[in-house]
Amino acid sequence: MPISRLFRAAALATAVLGAGPALSADNYKIGYLVDSSGPAQGIFNPTLEGFKLYIDKVNAEGGVHGRQIEILSRDVQIDPQRSVLAAQELIAEGAISLAGLTLTSTHMPVYTAVSRQNVPIVAGFPANVGAILPPKASKGFYGVGLAFEITGEVGGQLAKTAVPDGKKFLCAVFESPGGFVACESAMAGALAAGFESAEMVTFPVAQRDFRAIGERIAQMKPDVVVTIIGRGRTKSFVPALAQAGYEGALLSMECGTGDDELIEVAEAAPKIDVFSYSRYVGKDQGSGEQYDALVKAAEAAGINPLAFHSGGWVLAMVLTDALERCGPDCTPEKLDGALEQTSLDTGGLTGAPVKFTSTDHYGPTASILLHYNRETKKLDRIGDWLQSDSTPKHYSMKR
Amino acid sequence: MNWQSFIFSTLGTAGVYATIALGVVLVYRTNKVLPFHVGALAMLSAYVMSDFWTAQTQTASALLMALATVAVLCAGFGYVMHLLVDRFGARYGHFVGTVITIAATTFLGGVMSLFWQGDVRRISFVEGNVTLFGTQYPADGLLVIAVSAAIIVGVLLAMRVTSIGVQMQAVAANARLAQLRSIPVRTVLLIVWIGSSLLAAAGGIFMATLSSVSLEGSAIGVSAIVAAVIGGLYSMPGAVIGAILLAVGESVVTQFANPRYSQVVPILMLVVLLAIRPSGLSGSAERIGRV
Numbered sequence: 001m002p003i004s005r006l007f008r009a010a011a012l013a014t015a016v017l018g019a020g021p022a023l024s025a026d027n028y029k030i031g032y033l034v035d036s037s038g039p040a041q042g043i044f045n046p047t048l049e050g051f052k053l054y055i056d057k058v059n060a061e062g063g064v065h066g067r068q069i070e071i072l073s074r075d076v077q078i079d080p081q082r083s084v085l086a087a088q089e090l091i092a093e094g095a096i097s098l099a100g101l102t103l104t105s106t107h108m109p110v111y112t113a114v115s116r117q118n119v120p121i122v123a124g125f126p127a128n129v130g131a132i133l134p135p136k137a138s139k140g141f142y143g144v145g146l147a148f149e150i151t152g153e154v155g156g157q158l159a160k161t162a163v164p165d166g167k168k169f170l171c172a173v174f175e176s177p178g179g180f181v182a183c184e185s186a187m188a189g190a191l192a193a194g195f196e197s198a199e200m201v202t203f204p205v206a207q208r209d210f211r212a213i214g215e216r217i218a219q220m221k222p223d224v225v226v227t228i229i230g231r232g233r234t235k236s237f238v239p240a241l242a243q244a245g246y247e248g249a250l251l252s253m254e255c256g257t258g259d260d261e262l263i264e265v266a267e268a269a270p271k272i273d274v275f276s277y278s279r280y281v282g283k284d285q286g287s288g289e290q291y292d293a294l295v296k297a298a299e300a301a302g303i304n305p306l307a308f309h310s311g312g313w314v315l316a317m318v319l320t321d322a323l324e325r326c327g328p329d330c331t332p333e334k335l336d337g338a339l340e341q342t343s344l345d346t347g348g349l350t351g352a353p354v355k356f357t358s359t360d361h362y363g364p365t366a367s368i369l370l371h372y373n374r375e376t377k378k379l380d381r382i383g384d385w386l387q388s389d390s391t392p393k394h395y396s397m398k399r
Numbered sequence: 400m401n402w403q404s405f406i407f408s409t410l411g412t413a414g415v416y417a418t419i420a421l422g423v424v425l426v427y428r429t430n431k432v433l434p435f436h437v438g439a440l441a442m443l444s445a446y447v448m449s450d451f452w453t454a455q456t457q458t459a460s461a462l463l464m465a466l467a468t469v470a471v472l473c474a475g476f477g478y479v480m481h482l483l484v485d486r487f488g489a490r491y492g493h494f495v496g497t498v499i500t501i502a503a504t505t506f507l508g509g510v511m512s513l514f515w516q517g518d519v520r521r522i523s524f525v526e527g528n529v530t531l532f533g534t535q536y537p538a539d540g541l542l543v544i545a546v547s548a549a550i551i552v553g554v555l556l557a558m559r560v561t562s563i564g565v566q567m568q569a570v571a572a573n574a575r576l577a578q579l580r581s582i583p584v585r586t587v588l589l590i591v592w593i594g595s596s597l598l599a600a601a602g603g604i605f606m607a608t609l610s611s612v613s614l615e616g617s618a619i620g621v622s623a624i625v626a627a628v629i630g631g632l633y634s635m636p637g638a639v640i641g642a643i644l645l646a647v648g649e650s651v652v653t654q655f656a657n658p659r660y661s662q663v664v665p666i667l668m669l670v671v672l673l674a675i676r677p678s679g680l681s682g683s684a685e686r687i688g689r690v
Contacts, residue, residue, distance in 0.1 A: 037509075037512045037517075038517075039517065039614060039615050040517075041512070041516055041517035042516070042517040042518065042519070045516065045517075175659060201658065202657070202658065202659050203658040203659055203661075204658075204659055204662050206615040206618060206662070207615075207658070207662075208519070208610060208611055208613045208615050208616050209412070209606070209609070209610040209611075210610065211408045211411070211412075211609065211610060212408055212649070212650050212653035212654055212658070212661070213653060213658045215401065215404055215405065215408065215653075215654060216653060216654055216658070219401070231519075232517065232518075232519035232611075232613060233519070235519045235520070235521060235611055236519065236521065236610045236611035236613075239521065240610070243537050243540075244404065245401075245404075268521075
């Protein structure tokens with residue numbers, strides 16, 4: 001086992017245990033819920049890494065209004081009850097805001113439990129629930145990850161760009177509230193984009209052996225398979241699909257898969273045309289002030305910056321920006337007010353600025369389509385950013 | 400429906416379950432302890448194997464080093480389990496022994512989480528496909544089926560024709576009587592724990608070759624235990640049949656119903672079996688009477 005991984009694990013464990021910058025009553029405290037030891041740690045840990053990189057940079061530059069930002073992290077895995085208890089504990093410890101969160105199944109329990117305490121929640125990359133979307137965004141609840149109602153539709157649309165002659169669309173997803181919404185909206189988007197049929201295959205969150213599922217999908221002979229399965233599962237899903245004889249296209253929603261993993265499985269599946277689409281850029285996919293700063297900070301920390309890290313970095317940017325506008329005597333209520341007026345250029349990490357209003361706590365987003373190039377062994381950008389507003393089009397019509 | 404692929408996939412899964420289930424039967428017969436930790440140990444072994452046997456280090460010496468490391472690790476773990484179960488199980492009863500294996504599961508899960516952080520990996524021994532009767536099969540999958548079959552046959556034969564196998568059966572039948580006949584019971588029990596750990600490791604490496612190694616992959620231990628229970632817990636051939644039935648059930652549900660229900664199959668099979676034949680396919684009911 002590489003020693004560097006052990007050091008990184010120890011560093012992250014230290015962060016999760018709450019030993020961040022020098023502790024002081026004057027610090028801004030941000031509670032962060034993460035899965036650091038459970039089945040989705042591969043998805044949520046890197047986002048915390050990106051978040052921490054930005055906060056470290058801000059603290060090194062003097063903090064906000066002369067005060068340091070302190071991250072109070074809690075490992076809640078993907079357990080709603082642990083998430084609720086940790087959120088209440090963090091608020092009791094003086095957290096001015098909650099950030100991060102894990103699977104969508106934990107979001108509404110946390111929001112419901114703490115909404116009366118007026119502490120704003122900003123859910124991070126990758127999963128956000130529809131309660132942040134207009135016209136009735138829940139008070140105090142924001143998201144800078146993927147609202148699957150929107151990102152799913154985009155997937156259906158981009159599947160047609162990837163496979164213009166495609167007729168049969170299939171969505172594969174693990175079972176979570178967000179996963180179902182993502183696939184249903186992707187199917188609605190695909191049908192609207194011109195696919196003749198759209199089907200869905202679901203499997204339990206803990207599924208790791210995909211051989212029989214691969215066989216089933218290969219028999220259905222779709223032209224494109226959109227996967228919303230996150231990090232880890234892709235490594236066994238795509239080879240299983242290839243072994244079953246599938247030779248169509250695969251479009252991975254970047255909801256915590258990671259370009260590194262996608263490239264690895266693309267090599268193991270030479271007859272599958274691999275695509276990905278993402279709200280956030282990874283290394284070699286962006287340009288701009290914040291992109292450069294993230295790459296520099298990540299490389300200094302020995303991290304290969306992926307979309308996760310961009311997502312965590314932007315989450316920290318949004319909270320820091322709101323704290324700056326909130327003023328030196330910021331309270332959770334005032335911070336909520338500042339978050340509602342967010343309009344932030346992400347400096348090359350996304351294709352659209354982060355914008356919140358009183359009725360829209362998600363804002364416009366943009367997605368970029370990437371195609372695996374077998375010669376260069378890299379994901380190449382195809383076309384420009386595809387812009388979307390925060391209102392589902394086809395999915396809401398279907399509902 | 401591609402029947403060849405279906406059978407191939409099912410045989411691979413059955414091979415994994417059966418290999419681990421043999422270890423479960425060994426431990427249960429001799430210690431009366433249900434080893435819940437076998438799934439976690441299987442995944443831990445596969446993680447260790449994947450550290451030594453990577454795409455960059457595929458040489459004969461690397462393979463030997465990887466297998467030797469896994470074997471030493473499993474032998475050490477088996478030794479510790481033997482000590483714990485022997486000390487606490489003998490004092491507080493078999494139930495405590497089973498609780499120790501549950502605690503070991505938690506411990507192994509923590510170790511995997513700390514060192515491999517939920518990483519998902521694959522182990523590959525042979526690249527490419529092999530054509531048999533006009534159908535292409537992944538060479539890795541064929542290797543797993545062949546090696547698991549060899550292990551299963553080897554263990555079944557060893558139980559009948561080797562002196563240690565006969566001694567294990569004697570200890571399983573009546574440990575006190577075996578001791579009176581000069582059979583080194585503690586040594587036999589130690590070998591059982593080490594053997595069971597090695598079988599779990601083999602199953603984990605097979606699963607990592609067929610699919611992947613991950614934290615959640617520890618669930619194969621539950622499937623192996625269910626396979627052993629289906630077989631009656633005392634019978635090794637019964638455990639193999641249980642493994643085949645379980646693998647067929649899971650594959651059929653995934654192919655013809657919905658993949659989401661495949662994880663219900665072990666529980667469903669257990670419930671049905673307990674309803675119609677509580678002692679398992681090859682088991683006999685224990686007679687309990689007042690003295």
